[in-house]
Amino acid sequence: MSLLGVLPSPMSHSAKADIKVGTILRDTYELTSLLGKGGMGSVFLARHLRLPGKQVAVKVLLHSDDLTEEQYARFRREAEIASQLGHPNIVEVVDFHSLEDGTPYLVMEYLRGESLAHRLRKGRMSLREAFSIARQMGSALQAAHRAGVVHRDLKPANVHLVPTDSEGMIVERVKLLDFGISKLMGSQTLQTQEDVLMGTPRYMAPEQAMGRNREVDARSDIFAFGCIVYEMLCGDSPFAGGTIAEVVYRVVHEQPESLASRVPDLPGRAVAAVDRALAKQPKDRYQDVATFIAELTGTALQSLAGLGPDPTPMPPRGAARQSEPSLDENATDATFVPSRLDGTGQVGALPPAAAAALATPDPSLEKGSTLEAFRMATPQPAAQQVAPASPPSMSVSRRPTDMELPAVGAAAVQPAAPTPAPQAQPQPVPTPAPASAPAGRSKFPLIPAAVAGVVLVGILAVVGGKVFKPSTPDTPPPTPVAETPPPEVKPPVVAEPTPPAPTAPPATTPPATTPPGMATSDTAPPVTTPPATATGTTKPTARPGKAENIPPELREELDKAEQALSAGQLDDALRIAQRTLRTQKTEAALLVMGRVYCQRHDVGNVNAQRRQLSADGQRKLTAYCRKYEN
Numbered sequence: 339m340s341l342l343g344v345l346p347s348p349m350s351h352s353a354k355a356d357i358k359v360g361t362i363l364r365d366t367y368e369l370t371s372l373l374g375k376g377g378m379g380s381v382f383l384a385r386h387l388r389l390p391g392k393q394v395a396v397k398v399l400l401h402s403d404d405l406t407e408e409q410y411a412r413f414r415r416e417a418e419i420a421s422q423l424g425h426p427n428i429v430e431v432v433d434f435h436s437l438e439d440g441t442p443y444l445v446m447e448y449l450r451g452e453s454l455a456h457r458l459r460k461g462r463m464s465l466r467e468a469f470s471i472a473r474q475m476g477s478a479l480q481a482a483h484r485a486g487v488v489h490r491d492l493k494p495a496n497v498h499l500v501p502t503d504s505e506g507m508i509v510e511r512v513k514l515l516d517f518g519i520s521k522l523m524g525s526q527t528l529q530t531q532e533d534v535l536m537g538t539p540r541y542m543a544p545e546q547a548m549g550r551n552r553e554v555d556a557r558s559d560i561f562a563f564g565c566i567v568y569e570m571l572c573g574d575s576p577f578a579g580g581t582i583a584e585v586v587y588r589v590v591h592e593q594p595e596s597l598a599s600r601v602p603d604l605p606g607r608a609v610a611a612v613d614r615a616l617a618k619q620p621k622d623r624y625q626d627v628a629t630f631i632a633e634l635t636g637t638a639l640q641s642l643a644g645l646g647p648d649p650t651p652m653p654p655r656g657a658a659r660q661s662e663p664s665l666d667e668n669a670t671d672a673t674f675v676p677s678r679l680d681g682t683g684q685v686g687a688l689p690p691a692a693a694a695a696l697a698t699p700d701p702s703l704e705k706g707s708t709l710e711a712f713r714m715a716t717p718q719p720a721a722q723q724v725a726p727a728s729p730p731s732m733s734v735s736r737r738p739t740d741m742e743l744p745a746v747g748a749a750a751v752q753p754a755a756p757t758p759a760p761q762a763q764p765q766p767v768p769t770p771a772p773a774s775a776p777a778g779r780s781k782f783p784l785i786p787a788a789v790a791g792v793v794l795v796g797i798l799a800v801v802g803g804k805v806f807k808p809s810t811p812d813t814p815p816p817t818p819v820a821e822t823p824p825p826e827v828k829p830p831v832v833a834e835p836t837p838p839a840p841t842a843p844p845a846t847t848p849p850a851t852t853p854p855g856m857a858t859s860d861t862a863p864p865v866t867t868p869p870a871t872a873t874g875t876t877k878p879t880a881r882p883g884k885a886e887n888i889p890p891e892l893r894e895e896l897d898k899a900e901q902a903l904s905a906g907q908l909d910d911a912l913r914i915a916q917r918t919l920r921t922q923k924t925e926a927a928l929l930v931m932g933r934v935y936c937q938r939h940d941v942g943n944v945n946a947q948r949r950q951l952s953a954d955g956q957r958k959l960t961a962y963c964r965k966y967e968n
């Protein structure tokens with residue numbers, strides 16, 4: 339059953355009020371505090387009422403009485419994509435449901451720690467720390483791209499740094515968030531329509547800033563990734579400052595100040611890699627994330643993903659109608675989502691204040707979101723960002739400049755073939771419309787018009803030459819921060835022909851013991867055809883009716899997962915088992931995961947695993963879980 343099976347049709351959503359702290363969703367999740375508000379909804383910390391001690395983050399779609407199909411599709415997509423990618427560096431989605439009134443919500447793992455955006459307020463990072471984060475991001479992005487998904491809204495706010503226990507040390511695990519506007523490669527759904535601005539201007543690739551959404555592919559993510567690496571290494575984003583129009587202009591036309599002049603002690607290799615990632619033309623950028631990471635850090639990105647059959651990309655969902663933009667009134671540093679240049683008069687229909695914001699450089703935007711230009715020009719309520727409830731303070735000290743990392747000799751991942759982008763076509767110059775907003779189109783009529791205006795400005799800038807003279811960014815010199823050892827990139831476990839990802843370090847190997855109540859044969863039982871996954875995709879499934887054919891290197895990984903489980907290292911067991919699923923879906927991996935969830939009393943996930951098991955596997959899991967009841 340698809341995640342959407344539980345939801346009513348979009349048109350039936352009728353929530354009349356914002357959800358409040360204290361609300362209990364479906365007798366299961368009690369909202370305990372507000373974590374923040376984004377463009378799509380509010381994110382709450384919540385506790386699971388039947389699993390004492392289990393905390394989750396619940397994202398509830400706001401204003402669902404005004405919900406358009408596009409917004410609904412975006413929300414649904416976020417849930418589906420994150421749950422199906424199942425990568426240790428991508429936030430885990432554990433549930434998706436709707437309130438009695440139809441308001442959809444999605445339940446994610448609760449991420450402690452802080453966003454990369456928050457971290458970057460302290461200034462630039464050491465090379466070592468930046469590389470560690472970049473490698474983990476790269477691993478997640480590579481998995482997404484291989485699954486046919488382009489994120490399209492990579493920015494520091496969507497990268498979370500989670501302090502994690504590993505092998506007796508605290509390391510930081512990167513988690514990528516917010517697949518809300520991601521695009522399935524080759525899909526022609528709403529997300530690929532032309533002439534709309536989607537993403538966050540400061541991190542948008544030129545083709546994206548121009549609204550050429552059919553040209554957006556994995557290489558657009560690489561551009562955004564390059565912007566983030568630039569910012570980590572020098573403390574400022576490459577295209578920051580000024581109005582939205584100026585940012586768009588710079589993204590499309592101007593080279594940012596070279597990292598070499600801003601941070602002279604950076605290795606030339608890193609400078610060159612970032613320069614190439616930021617190339618204006620997709621064909622001049624890296625064609626895949628693995629090559630970018632290899633050239634940036636000097637060490638190839640490793641992944642199990644190349645070992646087995648590629649996961650089947652999720653089929654595009656029914657194309658939802660392109661309609662209202664989905665910027666929420668409370669969006670903070672939010673993402674632009676579609677506002678059409680459809681000749682309805684919305685193009686360029688800027689309210690005077692927004693038009694002024696486009697034309698006038700605003701130095702106060704140096705550090706903030708480009709969206710803030712509109713917020714300042716339009717009477718929007720202040721955005722809310724609420725600090726997480728008692729985030730553990732993670733004192734990760736950095737080392738003094740550590741400009742060269744030793745290369746870990748490792749086999750390069752065979753890069754996935756990039757999706758070729760169509761040749762850029764000259765864009766027609768839209769005719770500016772009168773500066774008045776059409777009434778009654780939206781609850782927040784100014785923002786869509788303003789967003790559409792940005793696209794117009796971007797296109798005008800591209801086609802008509804230098805429309806705006808951007809102000810010279812007044813950037814303070816980077817402050818070298820002497821800090822500490824960031825999370826190490828762990829030495830890989832070599833598995834032939836391709837070693838596993840360095841972002842998911844293998845568990846230390848405890849003595850192999852059989853887990854309590856689990857026969858050894860549980861790890862590779864004969865299986866029958868498992869039912870379709872909860873999300874209805876066609877990932878490789880275990881073979882029916884005979885023992886699984888598991889390659890030796892995968893078997894080795896599964897053994898490690900078993901050993902970690904029996905040693906009580908649940909995180910490691912889960913991570914290793916999940917990692918193997920990216921190569922081949924096996925009953926053994928599903929059983930390891932199911933048993934981890936049993937021990938954690940995570941009923942929802944136990945059931946999710948159970949549904950994918952053979953009858954025999956289900957029996958074994960049930961027997962095992964009995965021991966952990968109560």
Ligand SMILES: Nc1ncnc2c1ncn2[C@@H]1O[C@H](COP(=O)(O)OP(=O)(O)OP(=O)(O)O)[C@@H](O)[C@H]1O
Pocket residue numbers: 373374375376377378379380381395397429446447448449450453495496515516518669670671672673723724726
């Ligand atoms: N799983 C999570 N655990 C902890 N905090 C989270 C989680 N998901 C989101 N948040 C926090 O909730 C806030 C809102 O997040 P959300 O993804 O809705 O919006 P956003 O990314 O800020 O905006 P937009 O979606 O418009 O780009 C952010 O501060 C984010 O860090």
